[in-house]
Amino acid sequence: MTQEVLRDGFVTLWPTIMVQRLLPGHEANNPMFIEHIEAMERQHEHGSKDLTTDFMSANYFELDLPHVGWLRNHINQTVQTYFREMGMNYEIRWVIQGWANINRLGDYHEPHNHPRSYLSGTYYVKMPRGTDTESNRSDVRPNCITFFDPRATANMTAIRDDPYVAYEHTVQPRPGLMMMWPSFVNHFVHPNLSKDTRISVSFNIVLHWSDSYLPDTA
Template identity: 30%
Template sequence: MEVTDYAFFPTRVVTIQFPDTEPLNAELCDLFERRPELDDRFNLHPDAQNLLRLADTVPAIEQLRSKFITGAKHWLDAEGIAGPEGIDLLLFSNRSCRGESTVVHNHHADLIGIYYARTADSDRQPIDPADGEDYFEAGDGVLLLHDPRFNANLTTVCHRDHVKVVPRPGLMLIFPAYVWHSVTPHRGEFHRLSFAMNFTLRWPASPAEYHSLK
Protein backbone atom coordinates (compact mmCIF):
# COMPACT_ATOMS: atom_id res chain seq x y z
CA MET A 1 0.00 0.00 0.00
CA GLU A 2 1.31 3.41 -0.91
CA VAL A 3 -0.29 6.39 0.81
CA THR A 4 0.65 9.89 -0.29
CA ASP A 5 -0.61 12.97 1.48
CA TYR A 6 -0.75 16.32 -0.25
CA ALA A 7 -1.72 19.74 1.08
CA PHE A 8 -2.40 21.62 -2.12
CA PHE A 9 -3.15 25.34 -2.35
CA PRO A 10 -2.05 26.52 1.07
CA THR A 11 -2.15 30.26 1.77
CA ARG A 12 1.01 31.76 3.18
CA VAL A 13 0.64 34.38 5.90
CA VAL A 14 3.81 35.91 7.35
CA THR A 15 3.72 37.77 10.66
CA ILE A 16 6.53 39.91 12.01
CA GLN A 17 6.53 41.45 15.47
CA PHE A 18 8.95 44.36 15.18
CA PRO A 19 10.74 45.24 18.44
CA ASP A 20 11.04 48.70 19.96
CA THR A 21 8.32 50.30 17.86
CA GLU A 22 6.92 52.55 20.61
CA PRO A 23 8.57 55.75 19.26
CA LEU A 24 7.50 55.00 15.70
CA ASN A 25 3.94 54.16 16.73
CA ALA A 26 3.74 57.32 18.84
CA GLU A 27 4.93 59.42 15.89
CA LEU A 28 2.38 57.83 13.59
CA CYS A 29 -0.45 58.37 16.08
CA ASP A 30 0.63 61.95 16.61
CA LEU A 31 0.82 62.56 12.85
CA PHE A 32 -2.80 61.48 12.41
CA GLU A 33 -3.98 63.40 15.48
CA ARG A 34 -2.54 66.53 13.92
CA ARG A 35 -3.57 65.74 10.36
CA PRO A 36 -6.67 63.50 10.42
CA GLU A 37 -7.34 64.41 6.78
CA LEU A 38 -4.50 62.05 5.86
CA ASP A 39 -6.66 59.08 6.80
CA ASP A 40 -7.99 57.66 3.54
CA ARG A 41 -9.36 54.52 5.18
CA PHE A 42 -9.73 51.34 3.30
CA ASN A 43 -9.70 52.29 -0.32
CA LEU A 44 -9.82 49.98 -3.30
CA HIS A 45 -9.61 52.69 -5.89
CA PRO A 46 -6.51 53.24 -8.00
CA ASP A 47 -6.59 56.97 -7.28
CA ALA A 48 -6.39 56.41 -3.52
CA GLN A 49 -4.17 58.74 -1.60
CA ASN A 50 -0.75 57.21 -1.30
CA LEU A 51 0.78 58.09 2.05
CA LEU A 52 4.20 57.32 0.57
CA ARG A 53 4.11 60.83 -0.90
CA LEU A 54 5.08 61.87 2.63
CA ALA A 55 8.03 59.49 2.88
CA ASP A 56 10.59 62.16 1.94
CA THR A 57 9.41 64.59 4.60
CA VAL A 58 7.98 62.43 7.40
CA PRO A 59 10.56 60.00 8.84
CA ALA A 60 7.87 57.79 10.40
CA ILE A 61 6.33 57.12 6.99
CA GLU A 62 9.75 56.26 5.56
CA GLN A 63 10.33 53.86 8.50
CA LEU A 64 6.97 52.30 7.80
CA ARG A 65 7.84 51.88 4.11
CA SER A 66 11.09 50.16 5.06
CA LYS A 67 9.31 47.78 7.42
CA PHE A 68 6.77 46.85 4.74
CA ILE A 69 9.57 46.13 2.26
CA THR A 70 11.16 43.86 4.88
CA GLY A 71 7.84 42.07 5.29
CA ALA A 72 7.29 41.61 1.56
CA LYS A 73 10.81 40.21 1.13
CA HIS A 74 10.16 37.65 3.86
CA TRP A 75 6.92 36.57 2.17
CA LEU A 76 8.55 36.31 -1.28
CA ASP A 77 11.53 34.40 0.13
CA ALA A 78 9.22 31.98 1.93
CA GLU A 79 7.37 31.34 -1.35
CA GLY A 80 10.62 31.01 -3.30
CA ILE A 81 9.71 33.90 -5.59
CA ALA A 82 12.78 35.69 -6.93
CA GLY A 83 11.67 36.99 -10.34
CA PRO A 84 10.13 40.46 -9.82
CA GLU A 85 12.14 43.43 -10.98
CA GLY A 86 10.29 45.74 -8.64
CA ILE A 87 7.25 46.31 -6.48
CA ASP A 88 4.71 49.13 -6.76
CA LEU A 89 3.58 50.35 -3.36
CA LEU A 90 0.36 51.97 -2.19
CA LEU A 91 0.16 52.90 1.49
CA PHE A 92 -3.01 53.98 3.26
CA SER A 93 -4.25 54.17 6.82
CA ASN A 94 -7.28 53.01 8.76
CA ARG A 95 -8.02 55.15 11.79
CA SER A 96 -11.05 53.83 13.63
CA CYS A 97 -13.30 55.41 16.22
CA ARG A 98 -15.20 53.37 18.79
CA GLY A 99 -17.71 51.04 17.14
CA GLU A 100 -16.18 51.17 13.68
CA SER A 101 -15.44 48.01 11.77
CA THR A 102 -14.45 46.97 8.26
CA VAL A 103 -16.59 44.67 6.16
CA VAL A 104 -15.23 41.72 4.22
CA HIS A 105 -13.05 42.75 1.31
CA ASN A 106 -9.86 42.02 -0.56
CA HIS A 107 -7.42 44.32 -2.36
CA HIS A 108 -6.53 44.99 -5.98
CA ALA A 109 -2.90 43.98 -5.64
CA ASP A 110 -0.64 40.95 -5.37
CA LEU A 111 0.14 41.12 -1.67
CA ILE A 112 -1.25 43.00 1.30
CA GLY A 113 0.74 44.20 4.26
CA ILE A 114 -0.88 45.39 7.48
CA TYR A 115 0.93 47.18 10.30
CA TYR A 116 -0.63 48.10 13.64
CA ALA A 117 0.39 51.33 15.35
CA ARG A 118 -2.34 51.44 18.02
CA THR A 119 -4.72 48.68 19.06
CA ALA A 120 -6.60 47.37 22.07
CA ASP A 121 -4.44 45.72 24.73
CA SER A 122 -4.45 41.94 24.74
CA ASP A 123 -2.45 39.18 26.38
CA ARG A 124 -3.31 36.76 23.61
CA GLN A 125 -0.93 35.61 20.93
CA PRO A 126 -1.83 37.26 17.61
CA ILE A 127 -2.68 33.91 16.02
CA ASP A 128 -3.83 30.85 17.94
CA PRO A 129 -2.35 27.83 16.15
CA ALA A 130 -5.09 25.61 17.60
CA ASP A 131 -8.39 25.29 15.83
CA GLY A 132 -10.76 26.51 18.51
CA GLU A 133 -11.90 29.94 17.40
CA ASP A 134 -15.56 30.90 17.58
CA TYR A 135 -16.30 32.55 14.27
CA PHE A 136 -19.10 34.72 15.70
CA GLU A 137 -17.21 36.00 18.77
CA ALA A 138 -16.40 39.55 17.69
CA GLY A 139 -13.59 40.40 20.08
CA ASP A 140 -12.14 43.91 19.85
CA GLY A 141 -10.79 45.04 16.51
CA VAL A 142 -9.90 41.49 15.54
CA LEU A 143 -8.75 40.81 11.99
CA LEU A 144 -10.54 37.87 10.37
CA LEU A 145 -8.88 36.08 7.48
CA HIS A 146 -11.41 34.05 5.51
CA ASP A 147 -10.61 30.84 3.71
CA PRO A 148 -10.16 31.80 0.03
CA ARG A 149 -11.58 28.44 -1.09
CA PHE A 150 -15.13 29.19 -2.18
CA ASN A 151 -17.66 27.94 0.40
CA ALA A 152 -14.98 25.96 2.21
CA ASN A 153 -17.00 26.33 5.41
CA LEU A 154 -19.89 24.34 3.92
CA THR A 155 -18.11 21.01 4.10
CA THR A 156 -17.98 19.15 7.37
CA VAL A 157 -14.47 17.88 6.65
CA CYS A 158 -13.13 21.43 6.53
CA HIS A 159 -10.58 21.78 9.32
CA ARG A 160 -10.38 25.53 9.59
CA ASP A 161 -12.18 28.06 7.40
CA HIS A 162 -11.05 31.26 9.09
CA VAL A 163 -8.19 32.61 11.16
CA LYS A 164 -8.47 35.34 13.76
CA VAL A 165 -5.62 37.73 14.31
CA VAL A 166 -5.54 39.66 17.59
CA PRO A 167 -3.51 42.72 16.65
CA ARG A 168 -0.93 44.45 18.79
CA PRO A 169 1.28 47.49 18.15
CA GLY A 170 4.34 46.68 16.08
CA LEU A 171 2.76 43.63 14.44
CA MET A 172 2.88 43.24 10.67
CA LEU A 173 1.10 40.70 8.48
CA ILE A 174 1.81 39.90 4.86
CA PHE A 175 -0.59 37.74 2.86
CA PRO A 176 -1.98 37.39 -0.68
CA ALA A 177 -4.29 40.20 -1.70
CA TYR A 178 -7.01 37.77 -2.82
CA VAL A 179 -7.60 36.68 0.78
CA TRP A 180 -10.94 38.04 1.97
CA HIS A 181 -10.61 39.76 5.32
CA SER A 182 -12.61 41.89 7.72
CA VAL A 183 -12.16 43.69 11.04
CA THR A 184 -14.54 43.40 13.98
CA PRO A 185 -15.69 46.58 15.81
CA HIS A 186 -13.15 48.61 17.70
CA ARG A 187 -14.38 48.93 21.30
CA GLY A 188 -11.96 51.45 22.78
CA GLU A 189 -12.47 55.19 23.24
CA PHE A 190 -9.18 55.96 21.48
CA HIS A 191 -8.44 55.96 17.75
CA ARG A 192 -7.24 52.55 16.63
CA LEU A 193 -4.59 53.07 13.94
CA SER A 194 -3.40 50.59 11.35
CA PHE A 195 -1.75 50.87 7.95
CA ALA A 196 -2.19 48.80 4.83
CA MET A 197 0.25 48.46 1.98
CA ASN A 198 -0.76 47.15 -1.42
CA PHE A 199 2.15 45.43 -3.13
CA THR A 200 1.95 44.96 -6.90
CA LEU A 201 4.84 43.00 -8.33
CA ARG A 202 6.46 44.27 -11.51
CA TRP A 203 7.85 41.66 -13.84
CA PRO A 204 10.46 41.93 -16.59
CA ALA A 205 9.04 42.69 -20.02
CA SER A 206 9.99 39.50 -21.82
CA PRO A 207 10.67 35.87 -20.90
CA ALA A 208 14.27 36.29 -22.06
CA GLU A 209 14.72 39.19 -19.72
CA TYR A 210 13.09 37.18 -16.97
CA HIS A 211 15.58 34.35 -17.32
CA SER A 212 18.50 36.77 -17.42
CA LEU A 213 17.64 37.91 -13.90
CA LYS A 214 17.90 34.43 -12.44
Protein backbone atom coordinates in the same frame (compact mmCIF):
# COMPACT_ATOMS: atom_id res chain seq x y z
CA MET B 1 -0.05 21.31 -15.12
CA THR B 2 1.26 17.79 -15.60
CA GLN B 3 3.95 16.60 -13.24
CA GLU B 4 6.91 15.40 -15.30
CA VAL B 5 8.18 13.19 -12.51
CA LEU B 6 5.49 11.52 -10.43
CA ARG B 7 6.05 12.49 -6.81
CA ASP B 8 5.71 9.56 -4.47
CA GLY B 9 3.81 10.43 -1.31
CA PHE B 10 1.91 13.48 -0.07
CA VAL B 11 1.43 16.56 -2.25
CA THR B 12 0.44 19.91 -0.73
CA LEU B 13 -1.57 22.04 -3.12
CA TRP B 14 -2.67 25.68 -3.27
CA PRO B 15 -1.10 27.20 -0.20
CA THR B 16 -2.25 30.51 1.32
CA ILE B 17 0.87 32.00 2.87
CA MET B 18 0.50 34.89 5.30
CA VAL B 19 3.05 36.79 7.36
CA GLN B 20 2.68 37.93 10.97
CA ARG B 21 5.70 39.87 12.32
CA LEU B 22 6.19 41.98 15.42
CA LEU B 23 8.53 44.65 14.04
CA PRO B 24 11.63 45.50 16.06
CA GLY B 25 11.71 49.21 16.89
CA HIS B 26 7.94 49.64 17.04
CA GLU B 27 8.01 51.15 20.54
CA ALA B 28 10.12 54.08 19.32
CA ASN B 29 8.23 54.60 16.06
CA ASN B 30 4.59 54.22 17.09
CA PRO B 31 4.36 57.59 18.92
CA MET B 32 5.52 59.27 15.68
CA PHE B 33 2.87 57.43 13.68
CA ILE B 34 0.17 58.46 16.15
CA GLU B 35 1.14 62.12 16.21
CA HIS B 36 1.47 62.27 12.43
CA ILE B 37 -1.73 60.38 11.54
CA GLU B 38 -3.83 62.36 14.02
CA ALA B 39 -2.46 65.58 12.53
CA MET B 40 -3.21 64.30 9.00
CA GLU B 41 -6.78 63.59 9.97
CA ARG B 42 -7.25 67.07 11.44
CA GLN B 43 -6.05 68.59 8.16
CA HIS B 44 -7.97 66.24 5.90
CA GLU B 45 -9.85 68.46 3.49
CA HIS B 46 -12.20 66.12 1.69
CA GLY B 47 -15.32 66.89 3.67
CA SER B 48 -17.44 63.75 3.74
CA LYS B 49 -14.46 61.40 3.34
CA ASP B 50 -12.01 60.24 5.97
CA LEU B 51 -8.53 58.76 5.76
CA THR B 52 -9.76 55.21 5.11
CA THR B 53 -12.48 55.89 2.57
CA ASP B 54 -10.23 58.37 0.76
CA PHE B 55 -7.36 55.91 0.60
CA MET B 56 -6.55 56.62 -3.06
CA SER B 57 -5.90 60.35 -2.59
CA ALA B 58 -2.27 60.08 -1.46
CA ASN B 59 0.37 57.42 -0.92
CA TYR B 60 1.49 57.35 2.71
CA PHE B 61 4.75 55.68 1.72
CA GLU B 62 5.84 58.58 -0.46
CA LEU B 63 6.25 60.74 2.66
CA ASP B 64 9.85 61.45 3.54
CA LEU B 65 9.62 60.92 7.30
CA PRO B 66 11.78 58.71 9.54
CA HIS B 67 8.95 56.51 10.85
CA VAL B 68 7.57 56.02 7.32
CA GLY B 69 11.05 55.02 6.11
CA TRP B 70 11.36 52.56 8.99
CA LEU B 71 8.10 50.84 8.06
CA ARG B 72 8.85 50.99 4.31
CA ASN B 73 12.15 49.14 4.92
CA HIS B 74 10.45 46.43 6.97
CA ILE B 75 7.73 45.94 4.36
CA ASN B 76 10.26 45.71 1.51
CA GLN B 77 12.37 43.18 3.45
CA THR B 78 9.28 41.13 4.22
CA VAL B 79 8.08 41.13 0.60
CA GLN B 80 11.51 39.89 -0.51
CA THR B 81 11.40 37.12 2.07
CA TYR B 82 7.83 36.27 1.07
CA PHE B 83 8.80 35.70 -2.57
CA ARG B 84 11.74 33.51 -1.52
CA GLU B 85 9.42 31.50 0.77
CA MET B 86 7.08 30.98 -2.20
CA GLY B 87 10.01 29.73 -4.30
CA MET B 88 9.95 32.76 -6.64
CA ASN B 89 13.68 33.22 -7.07
CA TYR B 90 13.89 35.86 -9.81
CA GLU B 91 13.80 39.65 -9.89
CA ILE B 92 10.38 41.06 -9.02
CA ARG B 93 9.80 44.80 -8.67
CA TRP B 94 6.97 46.49 -6.81
CA VAL B 95 5.71 49.71 -5.27
CA ILE B 96 4.08 50.09 -1.84
CA GLN B 97 0.81 52.03 -1.85
CA GLY B 98 -0.46 52.84 1.62
CA TRP B 99 -2.98 54.79 3.64
CA ALA B 100 -3.70 55.45 7.31
CA ASN B 101 -6.84 54.38 9.18
CA ILE B 102 -8.47 55.67 12.34
CA ASN B 103 -11.38 53.58 13.59
CA ARG B 104 -13.59 55.07 16.28
CA LEU B 105 -16.42 53.62 18.35
CA GLY B 106 -18.59 51.55 16.00
CA ASP B 107 -16.25 51.73 12.99
CA TYR B 108 -15.54 48.49 11.13
CA HIS B 109 -14.67 47.31 7.63
CA GLU B 110 -16.94 44.77 5.97
CA PRO B 111 -15.48 41.69 4.22
CA HIS B 112 -13.41 42.71 1.19
CA ASN B 113 -10.26 41.99 -0.75
CA HIS B 114 -7.82 44.31 -2.53
CA PRO B 115 -8.13 44.06 -6.33
CA ARG B 116 -5.24 45.05 -8.61
CA SER B 117 -2.52 44.37 -6.07
CA TYR B 118 -0.46 41.26 -5.37
CA LEU B 119 -0.02 41.36 -1.60
CA SER B 120 -1.80 43.46 0.99
CA GLY B 121 -1.06 44.19 4.60
CA THR B 122 -1.59 46.25 7.71
CA TYR B 123 0.74 47.65 10.34
CA TYR B 124 -0.91 48.22 13.72
CA VAL B 125 -0.01 51.44 15.52
CA LYS B 126 -2.51 51.78 18.36
CA MET B 127 -5.15 49.38 19.66
CA PRO B 128 -7.87 50.14 22.26
CA ARG B 129 -8.07 48.04 25.38
CA GLY B 130 -11.50 46.76 26.36
CA THR B 131 -14.89 48.17 25.40
CA ASP B 132 -17.05 51.15 26.32
CA THR B 133 -20.35 49.64 25.26
CA GLU B 134 -22.87 48.70 27.93
CA SER B 135 -23.42 45.11 26.94
CA ASN B 136 -22.61 42.95 23.96
CA ARG B 137 -23.04 39.42 22.85
CA SER B 138 -20.43 37.09 24.25
CA ASP B 139 -19.00 36.29 20.81
CA VAL B 140 -17.96 39.82 19.76
CA ARG B 141 -14.28 40.24 18.95
CA PRO B 142 -13.74 44.00 18.86
CA ASN B 143 -10.85 45.30 16.75
CA CYS B 144 -9.83 41.84 15.55
CA ILE B 145 -9.16 41.03 11.92
CA THR B 146 -10.57 37.85 10.40
CA PHE B 147 -9.31 36.21 7.19
CA PHE B 148 -11.49 33.74 5.30
CA ASP B 149 -10.42 30.58 3.51
CA PRO B 150 -10.34 31.57 -0.19
CA ARG B 151 -11.67 28.11 -1.09
CA ALA B 152 -15.04 29.25 0.26
CA THR B 153 -16.66 25.92 1.16
CA ALA B 154 -13.60 23.80 1.95
CA ASN B 155 -14.82 23.37 5.54
CA MET B 156 -18.08 21.68 4.48
CA THR B 157 -16.86 18.13 4.95
CA ALA B 158 -14.29 18.81 7.69
CA ILE B 159 -14.11 16.48 10.66
CA ARG B 160 -12.24 16.85 13.93
CA ASP B 161 -8.51 17.63 13.63
CA ASP B 162 -8.41 17.87 9.86
CA PRO B 163 -6.89 21.17 8.63
CA TYR B 164 -10.08 22.36 6.90
CA VAL B 165 -12.18 22.79 10.04
CA ALA B 166 -11.26 26.46 10.52
CA TYR B 167 -12.70 28.49 7.63
CA GLU B 168 -11.40 31.66 9.26
CA HIS B 169 -8.19 32.90 10.84
CA THR B 170 -8.74 35.63 13.42
CA VAL B 171 -6.04 37.75 15.01
CA GLN B 172 -6.22 40.22 17.87
CA PRO B 173 -3.63 42.72 16.66
CA ARG B 174 -1.26 44.48 19.02
CA PRO B 175 0.78 47.63 18.39
CA GLY B 176 3.89 46.76 16.40
CA LEU B 177 2.36 43.84 14.52
CA MET B 178 2.58 43.77 10.75
CA MET B 179 0.50 41.32 8.76
CA MET B 180 0.74 40.61 5.05
CA TRP B 181 -1.37 38.29 2.88
CA PRO B 182 -2.26 37.56 -0.75
CA SER B 183 -4.58 40.35 -1.89
CA PHE B 184 -7.29 37.91 -2.99
CA VAL B 185 -7.95 36.77 0.60
CA ASN B 186 -11.18 38.23 1.96
CA HIS B 187 -10.88 39.82 5.38
CA PHE B 188 -13.09 41.61 7.88
CA VAL B 189 -12.12 44.24 10.45
CA HIS B 190 -14.32 43.85 13.51
CA PRO B 191 -15.95 46.93 15.08
CA ASN B 192 -14.15 49.11 17.54
CA LEU B 193 -16.32 49.09 20.69
CA SER B 194 -14.14 51.54 22.59
CA LYS B 195 -14.07 55.33 22.75
CA ASP B 196 -10.33 54.98 22.30
CA THR B 197 -9.09 55.06 18.69
CA ARG B 198 -7.71 52.13 16.70
CA ILE B 199 -4.93 53.37 14.40
CA SER B 200 -3.28 51.40 11.62
CA VAL B 201 -1.52 51.81 8.28
CA SER B 202 -2.70 49.57 5.43
CA PHE B 203 -0.86 48.95 2.19
CA ASN B 204 -0.89 47.18 -1.13
CA ILE B 205 2.13 45.70 -2.90
CA VAL B 206 1.58 46.54 -6.56
CA LEU B 207 3.91 44.87 -9.05
CA HIS B 208 5.74 46.69 -11.82
CA TRP B 209 4.79 44.43 -14.68
CA SER B 210 7.46 42.47 -16.56
CA ASP B 211 6.90 39.80 -19.19
CA SER B 212 9.35 37.66 -17.21
CA TYR B 213 6.47 37.13 -14.73
CA LEU B 214 4.46 35.11 -17.25
CA PRO B 215 4.12 31.54 -15.99
CA ASP B 216 5.17 28.57 -18.08
CA THR B 217 1.80 26.86 -18.34
CA ALA B 218 2.56 24.69 -21.38
